[in-house]
Amino acid sequence: MAVGSGCAAVWGCRRVLKRAFSLHNAHSVRGMEDALQLVRNVVPPLTAKKHKGQDGRVGVVGGCREDSPDAVHDVEKWLPRLHALVVGPGLGRDDVLLSNVKDILEASKARGIPVVIDADGLWLIAQQPALIRGYQKAVLTPNHVEFSRLSEAVLGDPLDGQDRRGAVLRLSQALGNVTVVQKGERDVISDGEQVLECSQEGSGRRCGGQGDLLSGSLGVLVHWALQAGPERTDGFSPLLVAAFGACALTRQCSHQAFQKHGRSTTTTDMIAEVGPAFSRLFET
Numbered sequence: 001m002a003v004g005s006g007c008a009a010v011w012g013c014r015r016v017l018k019r020a021f022s023l024h025n026a027h028s029v030r031g032m033e034d035a036l037q038l039v040r041n042v043v044p045p046l047t048a049k050k051h052k053g054q055d056g057r058v059g060v061v062g063g064c065r066e067d068s069p070d071a072v073h074d075v076e077k078w079l080p081r082l083h084a085l086v087v088g089p090g091l092g093r094d095d096v097l098l099s100n101v102k103d104i105l106e107a108s109k110a111r112g113i114p115v116v117i118d119a120d121g122l123w124l125i126a127q128q129p130a131l132i133r134g135y136q137k138a139v140l141t142p143n144h145v146e147f148s149r150l151s152e153a154v155l156g157d158p159l160d161g162q163d164r165r166g167a168v169l170r171l172s173q174a175l176g177n178v179t180v181v182q183k184g185e186r187d188v189i190s191d192g193e194q195v196l197e198c199s200q201e202g203s204g205r206r207c208g209g210q211g212d213l214l215s216g217s218l219g220v221l222v223h224w225a226l227q228a229g230p231e232r233t234d235g236f237s238p239l240l241v242a243a244f245g246a247c248a249l250t251r252q253c254s255h256q257a258f259q260k261h262g263r264s265t266t267t268t269d270m271i272a273e274v275g276p277a278f279s280r281l282f283e284t
């Protein structure tokens, strides 16, 4: 989407049409370039006027400390400093641990802290959907199987493979418009109102840990998008745009790492690609 004085009129006209289309049809899926531009709109500029942590302090609840008796108290101390929390990567499914994670989620919601819930954090949500129902600062990032478990637990029916967009929309609505990302060949993202699909070219490698890269980068993008506000996301929810950005970044990292390492690509190789991938997608 070219935006400049010469194109202002075109841009303005297209923008009105797009907004009309997108607001009229809640299931509209936006083009990749338009959606990438929305992500660019929320990336905070680097300036000498900022200090450490100002553009995001993100906590990860990944299972090491959450097994201790004082886990909730220990983590709660950090909450006032955090802009977002990522819950789930590497968590495990131990009952005592998940009980602590439940209390940490309750404390985070009470403070209005945005939460990204992935992996075994989703195992907990499938068991207790009420934990995040209606908390519109939550983003869930299920893979195929995790989505099916959630769909079964919340809607009573497993994944409808035919109509992925409808399935994601319905699950989001049933959870009170939390944002849901169904990862897959194309990532389908919905806040129960609108739907975005990310088809950024990734790779054929399905090494473990790629979902962790997605949920971690999403923790940062959620903070940036909420800080930027809906006026920067053209009528789309900031969380929807943040989720699209994390999906595109993760897939681009996979694509770049696979070009270098082929079948031996691991998520560690992908992490090394975050800088160049981010620049390619979001640095104008």
Ligand SMILES: NC(=O)C1=CN([C@@H]2O[C@H](COP(=O)(O)OP(=O)(O)OC[C@H]3O[C@@H](n4cnc5c(N)ncnc54)[C@H](OP(=O)(O)O)[C@@H]3O)[C@@H](O)[C@H]2O)[C@@H](O)CC1
Pocket: 089, 090, 091, 092, 119, 120, 143, 144, 145, 146, 208, 209, 211, 212
């Ligand atoms: N960094 C860490 O610590 C990480 C920790 N992790 C943790 O590891 C645990 C296992 O995680 P996971 O993702 O392998 O198990 P899950 O999603 O329950 O799938 C179970 C089975 O479902 C199937 N299946 C899977 N995908 C499918 C598809 N697209 N389409 C169709 N079928 C599909 C497949 O069955 P199979 O084909 O093997 O019979 C698969 O074995 C879990 O606790 C997770 O949190 C991981 O998140 C990785 C990073």
Ligand SMILES: Nc1ncnc2c1ncn2[C@@H]1O[C@H](COP(=O)(O)OP(=O)(O)OP(=O)(O)O)[C@@H](O)[C@H]1O
Pocket: 119, 142, 143, 144, 183, 184, 185, 186, 187, 202, 203, 204, 206, 207, 208, 209, 210, 211, 212, 213, 214, 247, 250, 251
């Ligand atoms: N069939 C596919 N083709 C291309 N990209 C895919 C495909 N399936 C998943 N991806 C991408 O791979 C990344 C991880 O998705 P995946 O479904 O493997 O998550 P996951 O199972 O939670 O990963 P993890 O092993 O970290 O738990 C996402 O960026 C997703 O878009």
Ligand SMILES: [Mg+2]
Pocket: 118, 119, 143, 211, 212
């Ligand atoms: Mg995963």
